[in-house]
Amino acid sequence: LGRVRAAELxxxxxxxxxxxxxxxxxxxxxxxxxxxxxxxxxxxxYVTTILEDxxxxxxxxxxxxxxxxxxxxxxxxxxxxxxxxxPPRDFLLDIARQKNQTPLPxxxxxxxxxxxxxxxxxxxxxxxxxxxQKKVSSSAGRITVPRLSVGAVSSRPSTPTLGTPxxxxxxxxxxxxxxxxxxxxxxxxxxPSSQAAVKxxxxxxxxxxxxxxxxxxxxxxxxxxxxxxVSSQNTSNESNPLKxxxxxxxxxxxx
Amino acid sequence: DRQTLVAVLQFLRRSNLRESEEILRREARLxxxxxxxxxxxxxxxxxxxxxxxxxxxxxxxxxxxxxxLYANAFAVGGGVVVEDQPDVSxxxxxxNQQGDPTLYEEYYSGLKHFIECSLDCxxxxxxxxxxPLFVHMYLELVYNQHESEAKSFFERFxxxxxxxxxxDLRVLSSLTKKEHxxxxxxxxxxxxxxxxxxxxxxxxxxxxxxxQEKQNNQIWNIVQEHLYIDIFDGMPRSKQQIDAMVGSLAxxxxxxxxxxxxxxxxxxxxxxxxxxxxxxxxxxxxxxxPKKKKPKKDSVGSKSKKQDPNAPPQNRIPLxxxxxxxxxDKVMNMKEAARRVRLGPECLPSICFYTFLNAYQxxxxxxxxxxxxxxxxxxxxxxxxxxxxxxKKLRSVKTAADLSLIDKESDDVLERxxxxxxxxxxxxxxxxxxxxxxxxxxxxxxxxxxxxEDGTVRLWSLQTFTCLVGYKGHNYPVWDTxxxxxxxxxxxxxxxxxxxxxxxxxxxxxRIFAGxxxxxxxxxxxxxxxxxxxxxxxxxxxxxxxxxxNCVRIFTGHKGPIHSLAFSPNGRFLATGATDGRxxxxxxGHGLMVGELKGHTDTIYALRFSRDGExxxxxxxxxxxxxxxxxxxxxxxxxxxxxxxxxxxxLPENSQDLLLGTYMTKSTPVVHLHFTxxxxxxxxxxxxxx
Numbered sequence: 001l002g003r004v005r006a007a008e009l010x011x012x013x014x015x016x017x018x019x020x021x022x023x024x025x026x027x028x029x030x031x032x033x034x035x036x037x038x039x040x041x042x043x044x045x046y047v048t049t050i051l052e053d054x055x056x057x058x059x060x061x062x063x064x065x066x067x068x069x070x071x072x073x074x075x076x077x078x079x080x081x082x083x084x085x086x087p088p089r090d091f092l093l094d095i096a097r098q099k100n101q102t103p104l105p106x107x108x109x110x111x112x113x114x115x116x117x118x119x120x121x122x123x124x125x126x127x128x129x130x131x132x133q134k135k136v137s138s139s140a141g142r143i144t145v146p147r148l149s150v151g152a153v154s155s156r157p158s159t160p161t162l163g164t165p166x167x168x169x170x171x172x173x174x175x176x177x178x179x180x181x182x183x184x185x186x187x188x189x190x191x192p193s194s195q196a197a198v199k200x201x202x203x204x205x206x207x208x209x210x211x212x213x214x215x216x217x218x219x220x221x222x223x224x225x226x227x228x229x230v231s232s233q234n235t236s237n238e239s240n241p242l243k244x245x246x247x248x249x250x251x252x253x254x255x
Numbered sequence: 256d257r258q259t260l261v262a263v264l265q266f267l268r269r270s271n272l273r274e275s276e277e278i279l280r281r282e283a284r285l286x287x288x289x290x291x292x293x294x295x296x297x298x299x300x301x302x303x304x305x306x307x308x309x310x311x312x313x314x315x316x317x318x319x320x321x322x323x324l325y326a327n328a329f330a331v332g333g334g335v336v337v338e339d340q341p342d343v344s345x346x347x348x349x350x351n352q353q354g355d356p357t358l359y360e361e362y363y364s365g366l367k368h369f370i371e372c373s374l375d376c377x378x379x380x381x382x383x384x385x386x387p388l389f390v391h392m393y394l395e396l397v398y399n400q401h402e403s404e405a406k407s408f409f410e411r412f413x414x415x416x417x418x419x420x421x422x423d424l425r426v427l428s429s430l431t432k433k434e435h436x437x438x439x440x441x442x443x444x445x446x447x448x449x450x451x452x453x454x455x456x457x458x459x460x461x462x463x464x465x466x467q468e469k470q471n472n473q474i475w476n477i478v479q480e481h482l483y484i485d486i487f488d489g490m491p492r493s494k495q496q497i498d499a500m501v502g503s504l505a506x507x508x509x510x511x512x513x514x515x516x517x518x519x520x521x522x523x524x525x526x527x528x529x530x531x532x533x534x535x536x537x538x539x540x541x542x543x544x545p546k547k548k549k550p551k552k553d554s555v556g557s558k559s560k561k562q563d564p565n566a567p568p569q570n571r572i573p574l575x576x577x578x579x580x581x582x583x584d585k586v587m588n589m590k591e592a593a594r595r596v597r598l599g600p601e602c603l604p605s606i607c608f609y610t611f612l613n614a615y616q617x618x619x620x621x622x623x624x625x626x627x628x629x630x631x632x633x634x635x636x637x638x639x640x641x642x643x644x645x646x647k648k649l650r651s652v653k654t655a656a657d658l659s660l661i662d663k664e665s666d667d668v669l670e671r672x673x674x675x676x677x678x679x680x681x682x683x684x685x686x687x688x689x690x691x692x693x694x695x696x697x698x699x700x701x702x703x704x705x706x707x708e709d710g711t712v713r714l715w716s717l718q719t720f721t722c723l724v725g726y727k728g729h730n731y732p733v734w735d736t737x738x739x740x741x742x743x744x745x746x747x748x749x750x751x752x753x754x755x756x757x758x759x760x761x762x763x764x765x766r767i768f769a770g771x772x773x774x775x776x777x778x779x780x781x782x783x784x785x786x787x788x789x790x791x792x793x794x795x796x797x798x799x800x801x802x803x804x805n806c807v808r809i810f811t812g813h814k815g816p817i818h819s820l821a822f823s824p825n826g827r828f829l830a831t832g833a834t835d836g837r838x839x840x841x842x843x844g845h846g847l848m849v850g851e852l853k854g855h856t857d858t859i860y861a862l863r864f865s866r867d868g869e870x871x872x873x874x875x876x877x878x879x880x881x882x883x884x885x886x887x888x889x890x891x892x893x894x895x896x897x898x899x900x901x902x903x904x905x906l907p908e909n910s911q912d913l914l915l916g917t918y919m920t921k922s923t924p925v926v927h928l929h930f931t932x933x934x935x936x937x938x939x940x941x942x943x944x945x
Contacts, residue, residue: 025428026429076434079434079437086730088440088443088444092751095769096767096770096804099765099767099804100766100805104765104766105573105761107573107576110576115723116760116761121723121724122722122724123724
């Protein structure tokens with residue numbers, strides 16, 4: 001909106017006329033009128049920052065007045081700080097050579113959605129629920145979920161496709177106190193014994209766990225790991241679209 | 256490290272630390288056969304012969320130049336391309352100063368006079384020297400802090416340059432001090448790389464004879480230093496031929512640069528049974544027999560049992576296997592293809608234009624899925640908006656709570672997991688922190704990529720409409736991104752002058768394609784996913800091999816930054832569009848320009864071939880869509896030995912014949928073009944009220 005030809009802009013102030021001239025010299029003929037104000041502001045801020053820095057350098061060097069060297073030094077320091085430029089060509093060619101030497105990695109078949117390790121994804125929950133009550137169960141191979149009555153929070157029960165709804169509590173390993181509340185039903189998850197073994201490798205803390213340390217075992221992420229764990233051991237395939245979708249459930253914010 | 260050793264040696268010599276130099280040389284055991292070979296090289300003898308002028312400076316100059324040659328020889332011996340030499344040249348160029356700066360104007364005007372007085376047939380070729388010499392000499396003066404000489408040099412000669420270099424000259428005019436150059440990577444790269452010129456042997460002899468005269472050896476040194484002259488045997492080129500090929504920041508492409516074998520053929524489609532179902536309205540199947548209710552084999556794949564020699568082996572690069580959903584998609588594709596309209600000069604496609612109204616957010620990127628069911632817009636306010644083009648609304652997966660309530664055994668479980676309550680025609684994706692400059696749907700329609708000025712490329716899920724991954728690597732604006740035609744891989748190119756190949760399950764890039772002198776503005780996969788084309792602001796188009804990251808083709812000829820690329824469906828040709836309003840056509844196999852389509856008056860932002868490659872559609876900022884006859888443009892290609900050996904092209908002035916139609920929009924620049932599976936042309940752009 002409001003792109004105006006340069007000729008139509010009449011600078012009321014000499015500074016804006018100078019700025020308009022600079023823009024014209026750089027070949028920019030169409031711009032919004034606010035651009036001149038922004039450029040003037042930038043120029044003013046830049047020059048004052050440099051001069052202030054130069055004053056500091058000159059007083060540090062115990063000089064009586066600011067001279068060109070101080071200003072040059074100030075510019076140099078500021079450039080390295082705020083106006084970074086892309087890496088130089090030789091550096092790029094070097095890292096390219098290194099990167100391009102490694103052969104392309106083979107693609108694992110049937111591995112569901114191909115995403116980087118969870119640490120590099122944005123799929124972890126970015127919230128943590130406060131626990132009011134913790135129920136600890138010591139049954140091996142089951143996951144205990146402490147029951148909470150926190151308002152409208154609804155949980156992500158573990159893999160519905162795997163188990164059949166039953167009246168039994170879903171157990172989360174006691175090592176991670178997962179504060180997740182359940183809506184009506186609870187599920188049993190048949191976890192192969194190897195999974196429990198894996199879980200025992202995780203760090204043990206009886207208190208409410210920081211989401212980041214063990215995102216995989218906390219509430220929403222429950223599904224992620226169990227799905228993966230089980231599917232990698234199960235020979236039976238759930239249909240691929242379903243598998244994918246469960247993983248993507250994680251970020252779905254239903255609060 | 257060899258390069259740095261040479262640079263250190265040179266520095267020691269310059270500082271007159273002879274003993275240290277000897278010790279280092281002995282310890283590094285550097286010299287030997289390589290030196291001998293370098294001394295015998297013709298350019299080496301040429302340089303050593305010129306020792307006129309100021310004895311001391313020329314002597315050290317010759318020495319420096321010789322060392323540069325040695326460095327080059329080492330590099331070649333080490334199996335590294337000479338081009339990747341900037342370590343040494345960058346370091347050495349700080350000390351290297353050709354001739355007396357105050358006399359630069361004399362040198363240049365002397366050369367100018369000579370060229371202008373030469374024979375007509377040679378003049379066009381030798382005039383190619385003006386621009387690179389002008390820029391290099393100017394940059395030398397600036398780099399060595401001869402500000403006033405630089406300024407007067409610029410004043411005197413900048414008007415003589417060709418019109419298509421005006422943008423560069425404007426940038427140059429703002430570079431008056433050495434510190435200014437520090438931030439401008441493009442100019443620094445230009446300074447340390449050699450500008451490539453292609454000159455016929457006769458013209459070159461003429462030039463060499465003149466410059467090797469005693470009084471001209473300074474400029475001869477400069478020429479040797481900064482220009483790479485690719486000599487060919489044959490007729491000197493005419494101005495027209497030269498003008499078609501020049502314009503890039505690096506000069507033209509050396510002939511060796513375009514000699515590597517490129518597998519431009521398509522990968523074989525997998526064979527699988529295609530079930531005919533009852534709703535199929537085809538009267539006959541392909542053999543002309545009456546329809547039989549039995550599955551027929553996919554005839555596309557089984558046409559030729561032999562391997563196409565130009566096609567890459569199936570497992571040249573790892574590709575994801577076909578899932579069931581992909582197979583279903585292919586079946587749909589083939590059914591649609593059967594109903595496809597055959598386009599041609601008599602049968603032009605209908606064009607359906609999607610205008611983005613009220614896009615005060617600034618529409619910066621558009622993509623449409625292959626089956627034309629969804630359209631995405633990337634905006635300057637950092638949002639990504641997805642619309643459904645068909646009446647079917649966009650649905651996301653239900654929350655886990657609701658998912659637990661559904662009947663998992665039912666047949667339509669895939670529909671039941673979708674949430675009807677939040678179904679809508681538009682979904683907005685928030686996440687970027689800067690304008691979104693590129694968007695790309697995955698072929699299986701599960702993912703969406705977007706790249707932005709904030710330096711990241713984001714992967715979004717189209718089932719939950721949430722962001723899954725942010726790929727960080729470019730730390731500077733990313734201008735374009737695209738999924739591979741088989742999914743899994745994607746390419747991105749940005750301000751840091753490199754293009755990167757990623758896979759969705761690696762958080763770091765798999766390949767880095769470095770070599771452009773300026774920003775990479777456009778990136779496209781070849782249909783066989785083995786090659787990537789990148790267009791850049793340095794006005795070249797490069798083709799890269801995914802397998803090993805090598806640059807296999809360099810195409811020069813555009814006079815402005817390239818903003819659109821399109822591969823023909825058969826994989827043999829590439830069409831490129833730039834800010835100069837021309838569409839250039841390239842034969843990938845031979846590495847030559849085969850056509851030039853003039854007509855647009857502003858930047859071409861969209862290029863697309865029709866599904867069978869008969870029509871090329873181009874959309875531009877001048878608010879038009881133009882259709883060109885691609886069959887005719889590629890039809891009389893002779894694989895002339897002479898042509899391929901010398902790289903001469905004789906482009907016919909046939910843009911008017913090839914133009915099939917020009918369609919104006921109501922002041923809406925065309926940002927994206929897409930042919931549906933039935934060859935209906937969809938176009939998209941944002942209405943701008945000017």
